Amino acid sequence: MAQRNNKYDRQLRIWGEHGQTALETARVCVLNCGPTGSEALKNLVLGGIGSFTIVDASKVSAADLGNNYLVDWESLGQSKAKSVCALLQELNESVGAKFVEESPEALLESNPAFFAQFTLVIATQMTEAPLLKLEEICRQQKVMLVIARSYGLAGLVRISVTEHDIIESKPDNKVEDLRLHKPWPELQSYVDEFDIDTQDHNIHKHIPFAILLIKIAEDWKKSHDGKLPANVRLFKEAITARRRVEEDEDNYNEALKSAYIVLFPPSISSQLRAVLEDKASDVDASSSDFWIMVSALKQFMANEGQGEPPLDGAIPDMHSFTDYYIKLQKIYQARAEADVTAVEGHVARILKQIGRESSPIPRSTIKLFCKNARNLRVLRCKMLSDEFSSRSGPELQRLLAVEESSHPALYVLLRAVDHFAATYNRFPGVFDGEMEEDVSRLKSLAVGLLNDMGGGGASLPEDxxxxxxxxxxxxxxxxxxxxxxxxxxxCIKLLTRQFTPIQGTFIYNAMSATSLVLNV
Amino acid sequence: MSRSEELNQQMDINGIEKEKVLMVGAGGIGCELLKTLVLTGFQHIHLIDMDTIEVSNLNRQFLFRKSHVGQSKAKVAREAVLKFRPGVEIVAHHANVKNQEFDIDFFKQFSVVLNGLDNLEARRHVNRMCLAAGVPLVESGTTGYLGQVTVHIKGQTECYECQPKPAPKSYPVCTITSTPSKLIHCIVWAKELALAKLFGDKGQVSDLDVRPTSNEDGAVSNDPDEAQFFEVRSGENSKAYAERVFDRIFGQNIVTALQNEDTWKARRRPDPLFLEKVLTEDDVVTTNGVCSSEGTISASASLGLKNPQETWSVKDNARVFLESVQLFLDKRSKDVGKLVFDKDDQLAVEFVTAAANLRAHSFGIPMQSLFEAKGMAGNIIHAIATTNAIIAGLIVLEALKILSNKTKECRMTYCVEHPSGKMLLMPVEMAEPNPRCYVCSETPLVLELNTATATMREVLEKVVKRKLGVTDPVIMQGSNLLHESGEDIEEDMVAYYTALLDKKFVDYPTPITTGVVLTVEDYHQDFRCSLHVKHRETFDEEKEPEGMVITGDLASLNNTDASAQPSTAAPSKIQNGHAEEEEDDDVVMVEPVPKAATAGTKRKLEEEDTQPTEKRLRVTESVPIEV
Known part of the structure; x- marks a missing residue:
């Protein structure tokens, strides 16, 4: 245990104990273990996934030694899956390791049920036709799919999942929800204990900024027919008027910095609104815990919350005496706990309505949900078969016309090379002698592909x-x-259900060091 | 055609197998980088790293195994790669990159230098060596899902120091010794003062000791009796010693501090903790006799406290404190007298957690778990394999552009957590050298100090070494040498310099006061800059506690936000660790300023007046996490 915690210490600090547990129970399958597959898997094995299975029929060749660190001289001519599996096992002995010496394409035909045992499948270096088949199987069996491809100096990553719910989306810019615009009674009565015009300079400069802002806004309202200042400048002037310049008061600096949150309290983000309006929040016996909690959240917001989601209870650092700060912290935490209890009540009523009293949702889960209520996300991925159909042609056409970068063209061409391979039984450009012909063959295939999708007329840059x-x-x-x-x-974002994964097709161009996520 | 030939062709480069490259750092990025370099076809690689392998490296530094713990990173990395690719020439240096052996001529033999470092000081040093040797540098860093790669070519792009590098977070001495208000203050106290007092080098003069008022409330004071107090008395066993120290630092010292009524007029008065009240007869410390867990000596293992994420009770903190002190004396006696805090030292982390929590408790500050306290004490930076692999790939691509003379195509690339603006990798064109950079241009700096009281010793410590990052300073006034450091200095000169060290500036043979220009040089780094002295009587105790301020271009460099105070040298504030211990591997925090526009437009506008939106990305070294 101690060893495990030490080994994973640096990552536990990113995704926590529960994130690590999610990784440790994950069963991951990697199709093809060339450098892309091996590198992806290496990172997951180091992170401590539960187990992995490699599917690859090829033997280790001299070329593999030149680009894959996870094969060595001794394994030349032997199963690549076996060799990579053995070396990966050395990296982390607590990870279960298996391999299947068979081509992914053959396995898809012979044993589609094989994939049901996994949490997540990473398909590397696979062409369009088998990918479409794999996606269908994964969707049916509720297995997450991540597609990765390195092609010369270009790369592609694409996620395919039916639905991925994220409680801990951990956005970069976390909204601070302090309710300074409408303090609840417990907070208000604590604020009332303060005299912000106290003659004790030492106290004056140690009153937390949250208290200052509530007080000063209150005073403004008293002299302005109950209205808040019309803009932040006016409010800041009112704040500045109360500070004692000679005292160099950091709490007032903080109040000025945060003045806007009184006038512009956090609103309901468009992402949260989308979650609340999602049809899945009309729950029944088959609904997941996530949607039951969303449904409870809606009821909370319509009732106790008065339009607001539960308070998360966290307050920022404030220049203050410790005891003021701790009292304030306790008031926020108590309110957050009360909100959790209210949501818990709604959850219980909903479970009863749908006949699920026997399997309640633990308070700890509801608490995590409430704490992150403002940042809920739901990710639904288009199926590849839809993306490749006629519906996305016009969007591609538009992107090709407006994007200055090469990414939309690369996207089309990475599909076209698969069509090339299907037609000529090899990829373009592998024989130096036929380079010129291949260029025109590939171009006409790509143009045909665009036409089929209803995106005809778009031009592909020659270079x-x-x-x-x-x-x-x-x-x-x-x-x-x-x-x-x-x-x-x-994969880690998907498995830990933390952070927001890429939504769309990620295209990387190593030559220009640029990348773009395309949504077509 | 081999893969590397294939790549050479696509990148239009010939003969990367002939190029000689230097890698500095064999940690998280380093392991990935060495592998990627070799598989890209590089055949001649030098590798410098002074560190040894720790258990906490194994989640990402894949060239190392559990059996390698304690061995040199550079050497093990070399052997691991050679086992797989025997034909490559890898020279491993288990040494500090700042050593004299790595002089300008050493650097000159390489086509490019690739950094995978973990601290600001070494990064600055390598930057200067590369500038001096005229060798391009590819610099990198990661933290969690974030990462970055930058390219620095003398005369063409900005150097590593052209952009501000915020100083490590520091705290006023009195906050640490007398009036802590947050747990981090107690942690700094436990780590920098308590741990050092009990088990550190007694001869080491700590920051606290030089401060004249540090005795006033006696948290840990410095009178001779005090020093003796922390010695183990003859015939005293470790248990008695631990108990005696407990009552002194958590009990008696607080009682003494409470006598200073002024301090507590508007503050909550701390509660002294005496052992007999904390642990009653029924709570005697019972250990299970197993004081180690998988070979690591541990007080929590001995006490059966298994969950590092759980916050211990006051009683348990007291038990851990006593047990850890005893274990240090009984099982780690060879470390006593020279112990320095290390975030990977389980027993030291336990001691610091317990001591900080006990102090926090007496000051009414909420306590924290071992896991959280360790993060704060060690300024631990998140680190995972995925980001390092991505960054290493990017470093090699940039190196290839440099080697194929496509320096115009070089980019500074940021790897972000959330694809903002649809990008996960954000390339930015390299900026021009900053004409006001004191490192790569000859911009003078202004040093404000009280010349009636300031001494060379202070200036060397507070400004020249800590602020300017100079390793072996030479100070001149005109052509007069005032200070030199190094081995081969004449004896009479050594005596002369020593005599000058503590002399007030006004008392110098040629008094140093307003208008005097001091030249600071480091021959090893080939670094030189001028300090224009300016006399000033008073300094703000809170904001400028060190009593000297370096301004001019350095100050404008260090202040991106207009409200910030002139930058000050950090010293007599207590830092949470020293630069080198500050950070785990692979640091550097990336802070993309153009934020994802999730907030409402109105809010966005409002934010702008406090947080100026810049077009370019702002890069900051991570500062300790505060909770």
Missing amino acids: VVSEICRFGAGEIHCVASIVGGIASQE
Whole structure:
């Protein structure tokens, strides 16, 4: 236990004990263990997933030694899956390791049920036709799918899941919800204990800014027909008027910095609104805990919350005497606890309505949900078969016309090379002699593809087409390291249900060091 | 065609196998980088790292195994890679990159230098060496899901120090010794004062000791009796010693502090903690006799406290404190007298957690779990394998652009957590050198101090070493040498410099006062800058406690936000650790300023007046996490 905590200490600080447990119970399958697959898996094995299974029929060749760190000289000519599996096992002995020496394509045909045992499948270096089949199987069996591909100096990562609910989305800019615009009775009565015009300078400069803002807003309202200041400038002037310049008061600096939150308290984000309005929040016996909690949240907001989600109870650091700060902290925490209890009550009533009293949702789960209520996210991915259909043609056409970068073209061409491979039984550009012909073949395939999708007429930059041909389907280690790294990072976000994964197709261009997420 | 030839062709480079590269750092990024370099076709690699392998490295530093714990990172990394790719030449240096052996000529032999470092000081040093040797530098850092790669080429791009690097967080001495208001203050006290007093080098002069008023409330004071008090008395067993120290630092010292009525007029008075009240007869410390867990000596293991995420009760904190003191004396006696806090030292972390929590409790500050306290004490930076792998790939791509003379195409790339603006990797064109950078241009600085009281010793410590990052300073006034450091200095000069060290500036043969220009040089770093002295009588005790301020271009460099005070040298504030212990591997926090526009437009506008939106990305070294 101590060893485990030490080993994972640096990552526990990102995703917590519960995130680590989610990883440790995950069963991951990797299709093809070239550099991209091996790198992605290496990162997950180091992080401590429960187990992995590699599916790859190929043997280790001399070329593999040049781009894959997880095969060695001794394994030349042997099963690549076996060799990579053995070396990965060395990296972390607490991870279960298996391999299947079979091609993913063959396995998809012979044993589709094979995939049901996994939490997540990473499909690397696979072409369109088998991917479509794999996606269908994964969707049916509720297995998460991450697609990763390194192609010369280009890369692609795409997630496919039916629905992914995120409680801990951990956005970069966390909204501070202090309710300074409408203090509840317990907070108000604490505020009332303060005389912010006290002659004791030492106290004056140690009153927490939250108290100052409530008081000063209150005073303003008294002299302005109950209205708040019309803009932040006026409010700041009112704050400045109360500070003692000679005292260099940090609490007043903080009050000025946060003045806007009284006038512009956090609103309900569009993402949260989308979750609240989602049809899935009309729950029944088959609904997940997440949606039952969303339904309870709606009831809370309509009743006790008066339009607001539960308070998260966290307050920022404030320049203050410790005891003022701690009292304030306790008031916020007590309110947050009361909100959790209220939501818990709604959850219990809903469970009763849908006949699920026997399997309640633990308070700890409801508490985590309430704490993050403002940042709930639901991710639903389009199926590849839909994306590849005629519906996305016009959007692609638009992107090709407006995007200055090469990414939309790369997106089309990465599909076109699969069609090329289906037609010619090889990728473009693998024979130097046929380079020029391949360029025009690939171009006409790509144009045909766009036409089929209803995006005809769009032009593909000549240089990107020849660049893709020049890549000759090579899997270069440093690109694989980046693409595999990004794919494994997305896997961790999916498995821990923390942070928001990529929504759309991530396209990477190593030459220009640029990337773009395309939504088509 | 081999893969590396394939890549060479696509990148239009010839012969990367002939290029010689230097990697500094074999940690999280370093392991990935070494692997990626070799698989990209590099054949000649030098690797410098002074660290040894820790258990907490194993979640990402994949070249290392459990059996390697305690061995040199550079050497093990070299062996691990050679086992797989025997044909490559890798030279491993288990040494500090600041050592004299790595001089300018050493740096000159490389085509490019690749940094995977974990601290600001070494980054600055390598930056200067690269500038001096004229070798391009690729700099990198990660924390959690965030990462960045930047390219620095002398004369073409900004150098690593052209942009501000915020100083590590520091706290006023009196907050630490007398009036803590947050747990972090208690942690700094436990780590920098209590731990150092009990088990550290007694000869080491701590920041606290030089402060004249540090005795006033006697938290841990410095009179000779006090020093003796912390010695183990003859015939005293470790248990008796631990109990005696407990009552002194949590009990008697607080009682003494309470006598200073002024301090507590508007503050909550702390409660002294005496052992007999904290642990009653029924609570005698019972240990299970197993004082180690998997080979690590641990007080919580001995006491059966298994969950590091749980906050201990006051009684348990007292037990851990006593047990950890005893274990240090009984089982780690060879470390006593020279112990320095290390975040990977389980027993030291337990001692610091318990001591900080006990102090917090007496000051009415909420306590925290071992896990949280460890994070604060060690300024622990999040680190995972995925980001390091991505960053290492990006470093190699940038290096390849440099080697193929496509320096115009070099980018500074940020790896962000949430794809904002649809990008997960954000490339930014490299900026031009900052003409006001005191490192890569010859911009003078202004040093304000009280010349009637200031001494060379203070200036060296507070400004030259800590602020300017100079390792071996030479100070000159005109052509007169005032200070030199190094080994081969004549004896008479050593005596002369020593005599000058503590002399007031006004008493110098040629008095140093307003208008005098001091030159600071470091021959090793080939660094030089001028300090224009300006006399000033008074300094703000809170904001400028060190009594000297360095302004001018350095100040404007260090202040991105207009409300900030002129930058000050950090010293007589207590830092949470020293620069080198500040950070875990792979640091550097990336803070993309153009925020994802999730907030309402109105709020956004409002925010702008406090948080100026800049086009370019702002990069800050991480500061300790405060909870």
